[in-house]
Amino acid sequence: MIFPVHPRTKKLIGELDQKYRYQNICFLEPVSYKEMLWLTSHAEKVVTDSGGLQKEAYILKTPCVTVRDQTEWVETLPGGFNILAAPDKKDILSKLNNTRQDWSMHKALYGAGNAGTIITELLEKNETDKGIY
Numbered sequence: 001m002i003f004p005v006h007p008r009t010k011k012l013i014g015e016l017d018q019k020y021r022y023q024n025i026c027f028l029e030p031v032s033y034k035e036m037l038w039l040t041s042h043a044e045k046v047v048t049d050s051g052g053l054q055k056e057a058y059i060l061k062t063p064c065v066t067v068r069d070q071t072e073w074v075e076t077l078p079g080g081f082n083i084l085a086a087p088d089k090k091d092i093l094s095k096l097n098n099t100r101q102d103w104s105m106h107k108a109l110y111g112a113g114n115a116g117t118i119i120t121e122l123l124e125k126n127e128t129d130k131g132i133y
Contacts, residue, residue: 001024001025001026002025002026002028002039002043003025003026003027003028004028004029004030004031004035004036004039005027005028005029005030006030007030013027036053036056037056037060040053040056040057040060040062041060041062043057043062044062044063045062045063045064045065045096046062046063046064046065047064047065047066047067047092047096048064048065048066048067049066049067049068051071051072051073054066054071054073054076054082055073055076055110057081057082058073058076058081058082058109058110059110061081061106063080063081063082063083063099063101064076064081064082064083065082065083065084065085065092065095065096065099066082066083066084066085067085067086067087067092068084069084069086070084071084075109076109078105079101079102079103079104079105079106080099080100080101080102081101081105081106083095083099
């Protein structure tokens with residue numbers, strides 16, 4: 001498991017690591033947004049309490065277990081792409097190990113990834129129509 005540690009979590013992780021001597025977790029310094037996207041796109045699954053990461057995992061087609069009792073991204077729940085788990089080791093591990101995704105239910109909820117191209121074309125057309133180009 002790769003765990004980019006938030007600065008506020010770093011002290012607690014250090015204390016827990018001293019106590020439990022984690023061997024299957026690689027603790028990383030915080031990563032950039034691009035690095036987090038890369039890690040997410042190459043992950044088998046993601047565990048998070050972040051609202052944003054749930055959505056990014058869905059877009060990147062990486063199954064996500066969200067450690068919260070609710071989500072603002074309810075559209076990511078059908079098909080098992082985002083699963084809510086209690087902040088409990090047993091529940092988190094159960095959701096990680098026993099949840100399967102129904103890929104027939106995965107939809108392009110947030111567009112096709114070509115918004116930049118469409119916006120650029122519209123801006124260029126608008127400028128051309130005004131006689132600027």
